[in-house]
Amino acid sequence: MYNKRWFQSLVVSILVFLLIFFIQRTDAVFEPVFAYIGAIAFPIILSGVLYYISRPLTRFLKKRKVPQVLAIFITIIILLCSMFFVVRFIAPIAQDQITKLLNNVPKMVNSAEDIFYYWKESQEIFPEQLNDVIDDASKMAIEHIEEFTVGITTFVITVVSQLVQFVFLLVLVPFFLFYMLKDEDKFQPFLTKFFNERKGNSLRRLLQSIDQTLSAFIQGQLTVSLCVGVMLYIGYVIIGLDYSLSLALFGIVTNVIPFLGPYLAVTPAILVALFQDPVMALYVAVIMIVAQQIEGNLISPNIMGKALNIHPITIITLILAAGSVAGFLGLLFVIPTYAVVKTIISHFYHEWLRTKAD
Numbered sequence: 001m002y003n004k005r006w007f008q009s010l011v012v013s014i015l016v017f018l019l020i021f022f023i024q025r026t027d028a029v030f031e032p033v034f035a036y037i038g039a040i041a042f043p044i045i046l047s048g049v050l051y052y053i054s055r056p057l058t059r060f061l062k063k064r065k066v067p068q069v070l071a072i073f074i075t076i077i078i079l080l081c082s083m084f085f086v087v088r089f090i091a092p093i094a095q096d097q098i099t100k101l102l103n104n105v106p107k108m109v110n111s112a113e114d115i116f117y118y119w120k121e122s123q124e125i126f127p128e129q130l131n132d133v134i135d136d137a138s139k140m141a142i143e144h145i146e147e148f149t150v151g152i153t154t155f156v157i158t159v160v161s162q163l164v165q166f167v168f169l170l171v172l173v174p175f176f177l178f179y180m181l182k183d184e185d186k187f188q189p190f191l192t193k194f195f196n197e198r199k200g201n202s203l204r205r206l207l208q209s210i211d212q213t214l215s216a217f218i219q220g221q222l223t224v225s226l227c228v229g230v231m232l233y234i235g236y237v238i239i240g241l242d243y244s245l246s247l248a249l250f251g252i253v254t255n256v257i258p259f260l261g262p263y264l265a266v267t268p269a270i271l272v273a274l275f276q277d278p279v280m281a282l283y284v285a286v287i288m289i290v291a292q293q294i295e296g297n298l299i300s301p302n303i304m305g306k307a308l309n310i311h312p313i314t315i316i317t318l319i320l321a322a323g324s325v326a327g328f329l330g331l332l333f334v335i336p337t338y339a340v341v342k343t344i345i346s347h348f349y350h351e352w353l354r355t356k357a358d
Contacts, residue, residue, distance in 0.1 A: 040172075047176035051184075052218040054079060058181050072181045076174055090245070097246040101272070206347045213343045217336045225255035228295050232265070235287035241269065242276055257331045259315045262292050310339065 054075045061071035188207050192200035229252030236244035251265035266288040273280040318338055322330030 043172040043176055047173050047180060048214075049218055049222075050079060050173065050177050051180045052215050053222065054177070055181065055184070055215075056219070068182065072178055075181065076177060079177075080174075090249075094246045094249055097243040101243050101246065202347075202351055206344065209343045209347055210340055213339050214336060217339060221256055221258070224295055225252050225261070228252070228255045228262070228265075228291050231291040231294065232269075232287060235291065236269070236284075239280060239283045239287070241280060241284065242272055247272065257319065258310075258335050259312055260319050260331070262288065310335070310342075314338075 057078070058068075058071050058075045061074060062068060066074070188204055191207070192203050195203060229248050232251045233244060233248035236248060241247065247269045250268060254264040255261040257264065266284065269284045269288075270281045273284045315335065318334045319331055322334035326333075
């Protein structure tokens with residue numbers, strides 16, 4: 001029994017859970033380690049995302065006989081110029097629109113109150129109990145709007161307060177990115193040298209599968225989000241929607257979240273349209289439907305294909321669970337994390353089948 005694979009897997013699982021249990025019990029000992037990991041997590045993750053974004057350009061330049069270091073510097077310069085363009089030309093417009101939107105929120109809340117109370121007072125033919133229900137629903141809706149406003153304000157204040165720390169960490173990103181691009185071919189040999197040939201080849205295949213999964217998700221999802229955001233912006237400008245650039249940028253950010261992102265993107269746009277002109281809310285919905293049809297039938301199949309192959313029900317379940325546990329960051333990272341875990345499990349399952357066949 002001790003040589004059975006299921007028994008060994010059970011023992012390993014028990015040991016892992018015991019390790020997690022003891023770490024939780026002695027968290028004070030590991031607190032400096034967690035603090036260090038938290039300090040470097042953001043620049044490493046951001047560098048990893050930029051690595052997958054910029055890697056195709058670096059490899060393209062290297063195929064054109066450009067020296068590796070020069071190709072990396074050209075790639076980083078292009079990224080920095082793109083960031084400068086965003087900060088210099090797009091960010092001020094978006095900031096101005098967000099400021100105006102936040103200043104107009106109290107007026108929107110007052111208008112919503114007037115509409116609710118006018119509609120309630122005009123319903124004299126309804127029983128008093130129904131009027132009480134309407135009154136309670138109106139108060140709840142107003143409270144939710146006010147809470148949403150406070151949440152946005154708090155979010156803006158938090159972002160501003162952490163801007164200095166963000167800039168400091170951002171300085172580290174080009175260094176991490178440079179060495180990721182420079183030493184990408186050395187990572188797999190460094191890990192596989194600690195194993196024999198058979199296990200080394202298995203680990204190499206696993207790392208290649210994980211790399212393909214992350215590459216498909218990051219490159220594909222960001223490209224799809226950018227395309228959808230551009231289409232939303234063009235549509236918003238055509239119909240004359242207020243705060244069109246800010247709402248389109250919000251759509252780019254939320255579309256990074258699979259499946260749920262489009263619904264999050266259109267929500268503030270519809271609310272703004274309702275207060276600007278109720279008919280315009282219908283136009284916003286049409287724009288989102290058209291953009292999603294183009295994205296679902298033309299863009300995503302050609303860019304992402306079926307690389308992740310995750311069922312929509314699984315995506316919804318993961319997003320709901322991650323959102324309740326880790327908030328917005330959970331929504332961003334749950335799908336790629338699940339895809340990587342799925343890739344690892346699938347790899348070991350096929351390795352087990354191959355071993356069994358031998």
